[in-house]
Amino acid sequence: MGNDVVPFKVAIPEADLADLRRRLAAARWPEKETVGDWSQGVPLEWLRDLCSYWGDGYDWRRCEDRLNAHDQFVTTIDGLDVHFLHVRSPNPDALPLLLTHGWPGSVLEFLDVIGPLTDPAAHGGDPADAFHLVVPSLPGYGFSGRPSGAGWGAPRIAAAWAELMARLGYDRYGAQGGDWGSAVTIGLAAVDPGHLAGVHLNFLMTGPGGDLSDLTDEERDALTAMAEFQEWGGGYAAQQSTRPQTLGYGLVDSPVGQCAWITEKFHAWTDHDGDPYTALTRDQMLDDVSLYWLTATAASSARLYWETGLARPSRVHALSSGLGVTVPAGVSVFPREIIRPSRRWIEHHFSDLRFYERTDRGGHFAAFEQPALFSDQVRRAFRTMR
Structure with missing residues (x-):
């Protein structure tokens, strides 16, 4: 492929969808949890209900059509195929903006912000806030290639993204990210500062350092939440940071397992009062789960944790x-x-x-949960950088 940028369309074979339905119908289920909440993981009846809909009611082709409504491409960078959406604004003076997702997210998180960011005037905004959007799938995620060798951590991905923007002819651009997208965006600030107008993050791993004196109420609340996460919420990261291959065998073979592994995070990390469907709909959740399932990327996506060592004690301080x-x-x-x-x-x-x-609402999947609020934050942040 060389430096070619080749048009791409999503076209999942019908046989793959039939296989998914067959596996869901034949799933073997564990016994019910022994508690009345999510503290042991995804509740049995909640997951059975969602997977029943996934097998008999959910429409992947609807999601596929939404993706294919936008220009998509694949290009080879550093020996790896990179899939991306490239949506230009009707405003020729728009600022190019690179949006990078994380785990367990995907380019699907950004579908509802494409319109408001590329054509703000059509969504009640100021035309001067317009962006040309480039939305890549991380290596090992979605329709990007799966690395066949080690070394594809956030710094290497950042270098690939810098090459991608140069290949598209963008000499000056902004970058935005949450989750792993934040790490990659920070990496871009290191490898390509001369071309960056600025960066915007909706996730950042940092704390107070060693000084815990004179904490504000917000800071104390933040430390309490971090401690709760370390106690109860970090098991997935420890597994993916140490044995992603072992985990992958179960998730790539079992759609129920893949669904549980991802939707647990939709419950834990979104803004709701007990019902995660008030943050994301069933279709939104299953669009993302289906993308991981149909591309068989459970192991390859988890390896980004192994590359970075996110949950390994020897790496925690270096990462923050x-x-x-x-x-x-x-x-x-x-x-x-x-x-x-x-x-x-x-x-x-x-x-x-x-x-x-x-902000007053929203969680870890900000663009997915609160597209209007996310778009407003991005627009106003980059007004200070254009």
């Missing part, structure tokens, strides 16, 4: 310190995010923080 971001930056903190840093915690690592806001 020494960020040293010097490009213009903005950060939005959503109230049900896993880590909710204060402005002063961030300013230890970002020398040019131009935008910081705490």
Whole structure:
């Protein structure tokens, strides 16, 4: 393929969808949990109900059509095929913006923000806030290639993204990310600062450092949430950071297992009062789960944790310190995010923080859960950087 940028359309074979339905119908289920909540994981009846709909009611072709409504491409960078959406604004002076997802997300998270960001005037906004969007699938995720060798951590992905933007002819651009997209975006600030107008993050792994004196109420709440996550919420990361291949055998073979592994995070990390369907619909959840299932990327996506060592004790400090971001930056903190840093915690690592806001709703999957609010945050952050 060389440096060619080749048009791409999603076309999952009907046989793959029939196989999914067959596996769901033949699933072997464990006994019911011994508690009345989600503290042992996804409740049996909740998951059985969702998987029943997945097998008899859910329409993958609807999701496929939504993806194919946008221009998609594949190009080879550093020996790996990279899939991406490329949606240009009707405003020729729009700022190019790279949007990067994380785990267990995908490019699907951004479908509802494409219109507001590329054509703000058509969505009640200012035409001057328009972006040309580039939305890639991370290596090992979705329709991008699966690395056949080690080494594809966030820094290498950032270098690939810099090459992608150059290949598309964008000399100056912005970058936005949450979850792993945040790590890749911070990596871009290191490898391609001369071409970056700025970055916007909706997730950031940082804390107060060693100084716990004079904490605000918000900072104390953030530390309490981080401690709760470390106690009860980090098991998935420990597994993916140490034995992603072992995990992959079960998830690539069992759609019920894949569904549970992902939807547990939709429950834990979204903003709701007990019913995760008030944050994301069944179809939104199953669109994302189906993408992982139909591309068989449970193991390859989990390897990004292994590459980075996210949950390994020897790597924790290195991942949350020494960020040293010097490009213009903005950060939005959503109230049900896993880590909710204060402005002063961030300013230890970002020398040019131009935008910081705490929103009143939303969680880890900000663009997926709250597309209008996310779009507004991105627009206003980049007004300070254009």
